[in-house]
Amino acid sequence: MVVEVKNLVKRYGDLIALDHLDMEVREGEVFGLLGPNGSGKTTAINCILSLLSYDKGEILVFDQPMRPTSYQIKKDIGIIMQNVAVIDELTVYENIDYFCGLYVADKKKRAPLVEEAIDFVGLNDFRKFYPKKLSGGLLRRLNIACGIAHKPRLIILDEPTVAVDPQSRNNILEGIERLNKEGATIIYTSHYMEEVEQICSRIAIMDKGRIIAQGTKDDLKNMIRIGEKITIECLTGDPNDLIDAIGELPFVASADAREKNLLVTTERGHNGLSSLVQIVHDKGIQTGRVYCELPTLNDVFLEITGKELRD
Amino acid sequence: MFFHLFIYRIKSSVRNVQLMFWTLAFPILLASFFGLAFSNLNKADAFSEIPIGVVKTGTFGADSTLQSHLDAVSSESDDPLLTITYYSTAEEAETALSDKQIKGFLVDDADGLHLHLLSNGLDETITKQFLDWYLQVSASVERIVRTNPSGAPAISGILEKNVTYITEQKTGANAPNSTLTYYYALIGMTCLYGAFMGLDQVSCVQANQSPAGARLNLAPVSKLKVFACSLCAVTLIQYLTILLLVAYLSFVLHVDFGNRIGFILLASFAGCCAGVSFGAVLGAVIKKGDGIKSGILIGSTMTMSFFAGLMQASIKYAAIKAAPFLAYINPAEWISDAFYALYYFDTYDRFFQNVALLFAFSFVMYLIVYAIMRRQQYASL
Amino acid sequence: MRVFKACFRIIWKNLPTLAIYLAIFLFFALILSFSGASNQPEHYADKKSRIMIINEDEGGEVADGLVQFLSGECQIVTPEKEKVAQLDSLFSEDAEYILSIPSGFTDDFLSGKHSLTIGKMIVPNSTTGVQVDLLVQKYLDTFRLYAETGRVTSDDTAALETIRKNIREDLDHSTDIVWAGAAQTGSVQTAAYYFKYLSYTILSVMILGVSTIMRVFNKPDLRRRMLGSPLAATRVNLELFLGMLCYAVAVWAVMMAISLVFVGPAVADQRIVLMILNALVLTVTALSLSFLCAQFIRGPGSQHSVANVIALGTSFVSGVFVPQSLLGDTVKNVASFTPTYWYVTAVEDISTLSSFGLQNTRDIYLAMLIQMAFAAAFLVVALGLGRQKRRKSN
Ligand SMILES: Nc1ncnc2c1ncn2[C@@H]1O[C@H](COP(=O)(O)OP(=O)(O)O)[C@@H](O)[C@H]1O
Numbered sequence A: 001m002v003v004e005v006k007n008l009v010k011r012y013g014d015l016i017a018l019d020h021l022d023m024e025v026r027e028g029e030v031f032g033l034l035g036p037n038g039s040g041k042t043t044a045i046n047c048i049l050s051l052l053s054y055d056k057g058e059i060l061v062f063d064q065p066m067r068p069t070s071y072q073i074k075k076d077i078g079i080i081m082q083n084v085a086v087i088d089e090l091t092v093y094e095n096i097d098y099f100c101g102l103y104v105a106d107k108k109k110r111a112p113l114v115e116e117a118i119d120f121v122g123l124n125d126f127r128k129f130y131p132k133k134l135s136g137g138l139l140r141r142l143n144i145a146c147g148i149a150h151k152p153r154l155i156i157l158d159e160p161t162v163a164v165d166p167q168s169r170n171n172i173l174e175g176i177e178r179l180n181k182e183g184a185t186i187i188y189t190s191h192y193m194e195e196v197e198q199i200c201s202r203i204a205i206m207d208k209g210r211i212i213a214q215g216t217k218d219d220l221k222n223m224i225r226i227g228e229k230i231t232i233e234c235l236t237g238d239p240n241d242l243i244d245a246i247g248e249l250p251f252v253a254s255a256d257a258r259e260k261n262l263l264v265t266t267e268r269g270h271n272g273l274s275s276l277v278q279i280v281h282d283k284g285i286q287t288g289r290v291y292c293e294l295p296t297l298n299d300v301f302l303e304i305t306g307k308e309l310r311d
Numbered sequence B: 001m002f003f004h005l006f007i008y009r010i011k012s013s014v015r016n017v018q019l020m021f022w023t024l025a026f027p028i029l030l031a032s033f034f035g036l037a038f039s040n041l042n043k044a045d046a047f048s049e050i051p052i053g054v055v056k057t058g059t060f061g062a063d064s065t066l067q068s069h070l071d072a073v074s075s076e077s078d079d080p081l082l083t084i085t086y087y088s089t090a091e092e093a094e095t096a097l098s099d100k101q102i103k104g105f106l107v108d109d110a111d112g113l114h115l116h117l118l119s120n121g122l123d124e125t126i127t128k129q130f131l132d133w134y135l136q137v138s139a140s141v142e143r144i145v146r147t148n149p150s151g152a153p154a155i156s157g158i159l160e161k162n163v164t165y166i167t168e169q170k171t172g173a174n175a176p177n178s179t180l181t182y183y184y185a186l187i188g189m190t191c192l193y194g195a196f197m198g199l200d201q202v203s204c205v206q207a208n209q210s211p212a213g214a215r216l217n218l219a220p221v222s223k224l225k226v227f228a229c230s231l232c233a234v235t236l237i238q239y240l241t242i243l244l245l246v247a248y249l250s251f252v253l254h255v256d257f258g259n260r261i262g263f264i265l266l267a268s269f270a271g272c273c274a275g276v277s278f279g280a281v282l283g284a285v286i287k288k289g290d291g292i293k294s295g296i297l298i299g300s301t302m303t304m305s306f307f308a309g310l311m312q313a314s315i316k317y318a319a320i321k322a323a324p325f326l327a328y329i330n331p332a333e334w335i336s337d338a339f340y341a342l343y344y345f346d347t348y349d350r351f352f353q354n355v356a357l358l359f360a361f362s363f364v365m366y367l368i369v370y371a372i373m374r375r376q377q378y379a380s381l
Numbered sequence C: 001m002r003v004f005k006a007c008f009r010i011i012w013k014n015l016p017t018l019a020i021y022l023a024i025f026l027f028f029a030l031i032l033s034f035s036g037a038s039n040q041p042e043h044y045a046d047k048k049s050r051i052m053i054i055n056e057d058e059g060g061e062v063a064d065g066l067v068q069f070l071s072g073e074c075q076i077v078t079p080e081k082e083k084v085a086q087l088d089s090l091f092s093e094d095a096e097y098i099l100s101i102p103s104g105f106t107d108d109f110l111s112g113k114h115s116l117t118i119g120k121m122i123v124p125n126s127t128t129g130v131q132v133d134l135l136v137q138k139y140l141d142t143f144r145l146y147a148e149t150g151r152v153t154s155d156d157t158a159a160l161e162t163i164r165k166n167i168r169e170d171l172d173h174s175t176d177i178v179w180a181g182a183a184q185t186g187s188v189q190t191a192a193y194y195f196k197y198l199s200y201t202i203l204s205v206m207i208l209g210v211s212t213i214m215r216v217f218n219k220p221d222l223r224r225r226m227l228g229s230p231l232a233a234t235r236v237n238l239e240l241f242l243g244m245l246c247y248a249v250a251v252w253a254v255m256m257a258i259s260l261v262f263v264g265p266a267v268a269d270q271r272i273v274l275m276i277l278n279a280l281v282l283t284v285t286a287l288s289l290s291f292l293c294a295q296f297i298r299g300p301g302s303q304h305s306v307a308n309v310i311a312l313g314t315s316f317v318s319g320v321f322v323p324q325s326l327l328g329d330t331v332k333n334v335a336s337f338t339p340t341y342w343y344v345t346a347v348e349d350i351s352t353l354s355s356f357g358l359q360n361t362r363d364i365y366l367a368m369l370i371q372m373a374f375a376a377a378f379l380v381v382a383l384g385l386g387r388q389k390r391r392k393s394n
């Protein structure tokens, strides 16, 4: 087990930021921590890193208790914080070299590592640039390079893609997958479910300082009642007339109408698309577009907490 | 590792061009202003003749002693004190006075000598004292003529003879010079403003003050170690700044520091340590708010410099006289006093007392910083 | 008025910092005007010099007479035995003049040889030194006059007693002073000092305060947001200036309130009204100047540097800390390119003002006008620079 968190409680005054949090991260996985803003992701990460003091609980990293002075453990961790943490007066190269130097004292050993990190984030053309001259996306990449240059076994990324253009975002996500392939365990926090779904092998969903569900994304989707979301556009007639009839079907979880669209969610394990379309046609209504979506993590979140993941 | 941290800290400090420029330029510019302001004060020929009016009334011409007294110090004499303009009426003199053509005018009428003045300055005082002396000598001469007529013929001979009653003795290693107080206080202030560098170093390693600080806290290095390296680096930079200032003062403005160079270097170093450590404490104690941090730093540094005599040298002495403990709690005073002691005394007691106070101060400041920063975990970020 | 309102919010948020600056620099002005620091050479006439006398010729009539005379004219400091302690008290200006009379001085003096001299230790070029020298010279010259005309020898105690008495009477004479125009009452004098030192306070508080506020406005993202707003650049700057003007007036009001409390007795006088007006003019000028400075100030390091160089530096060359009468002509010419110089000139003119006709006050109003001209010039340059910078960042 790479990280083990048991019963972690963290309070900020009256606010309970982490409420008996339990979490496990296994060797070699990409572990996603998904939750809306303010759910306690950053706090959890900072506690794991022993940066923040906590009120209760136990934290093991690489099977050893994590303390502020556990330098042996810290050597193997790479952190990319939510805020860009670089030194304005140092160039791209120097920044990476400086932070890497805190982990690898030997200059000869360090130089190839720094080169590799620059290559990795694709900042080769910018190595002499000062951070002020970099665009937001490039700055984020530099931030990442500073965190991973020393080849850590565990890499923690806290919302590395916030306010980043799509191109840099893809670059970053691909990079994370590559790092994982090279053997690093990854903890990735985000409030974008698409990202988490895309790269994480296991996901924990957080809300109000608690993990409300965890597992692979299929596990998570299997937890909830709904199977598919079907939308049928009714070109003639009023979809409202159909709601009652459809709602009584055994495989339908809910039916609703919005403007010209009929929205139906089915129960998991049933596929009723063709029978639904049949019913609509039977009522003499012409259909336009018909489509069918699989549930997302947002639906999972919605069903458990009753609110949307993103506000 | 030390070297790595040290070099990068130096690099990142020196590259902050704007800060470096001002760090260097501000004491040098201020010193130049001081030099300008004092340029006249220290010149031997600073004194210029005082324009004085004399109203020629009936009685005046008759009194030839006053006339000859005035002649003796007027422009035509060897050692001129006054430039005298004669007026026939008091009204004319009055107009000249209010137009500031003259500093005052003299009327000698039936009930004695009157000096009409507009304000109460140095020139006016000198004029008055000159006239006082004339009156006093006249009184003595008159008494001798009255009571001891046989001595009268000798009088003018005795008065003309110049006797030296006083010889000046050497004071300390060098002559006291109050303008030095300003320059030494300036050095004190510049050292203390090194506090900004100390302040920065704290926020660079405290996770709750900067993102880079957070990153440092996660590295497998004690942040106190990083902090110590940073402090060494900025103290060195600050030290070089101070040495440059001292060199400028000494070689360009010809400010006298005495000639014990080793000790001058020591005093400068002690001052730098005190300044940087002072900033470190402020940074460690006050967590948030750049504005309030620099407000407190600037406010306290200016106050300390003020009592060390930066704006007015006499404040330094007046304050210490009114409250002697002030000499023991004011780092700016220690720094400027160390330089003064070095310049002024043959002995080292006072110098070492100040330097010891400075080092002790830095030590205590760093103890406080250590006590605060030793905690490796934060309750909140 | 969005920028104006934002400006106000920032002032409100930074109130503690601004209050620190105002309190400290005002405190300086008060201490300086009341501490007797005003006993600069300019006014040494009113002050008794502190001297230390080490008399090794006790019992000698000349020596004792001199000591007695000096005791009346000066403030005597308890003599120290040790040389280091003597030096120390000279250094700390506890004693400004140390006078040591060698043993046998009286005999030597009366014999007419004058081979023994009185030793003195002083701070070079000090006015105290000149004054005490003069007193000693006066006393001994007069003594010599009586002794030589009367052929008095050192054993003729009765005659020496008489001489001592006569000299005391003679040296009591002094010139009668007639004050032309308005007498400089103590309160006007103190007020003049207070207002002179206030120029340092005004400049410091304005530069530090305005740069504290502007620092928030100069933050890149805020700048960008303001640029993105439909407000014209000049409009933004003008609203900013207006916001700062409120700050300036508040600062001025506090300083004037304090002045009314501390130099209160003289308030009825029209001169104080002129001084208050003069201070307002300088405050506005300082505001313009601060606005200009803020274009160069990025961090706290440069903030205090700029404030110090401008406020302290110009105060020194303009006659705030070193009286204008002691500045050289070159320095004064240089200083006349600063508003502070004209402010101080106006204060000095006001304090010696005898009547308030245009004839007499012309120079004062002129000095104020010159300050306003500086204000306008600073503002124009600041706005120009601001626009240029904006163009560059676009
Ligand atoms: N320093 C702090 N002081 C008080 N409350 C805080 C502090 N930092 C975070 N919080 C609160 O703790 C909760 C969790 O915050 P955080 O861990 O930053 O959430 P996330 O990273 O998931 O967006 C939020 O409600 C936030 O308001």
Ligand SMILES: [Mg+2]
Pocket (backbone or CB within 6 Å): A041, A042, A043, A082, A158, A159
């Ligand atoms: Mg967060």
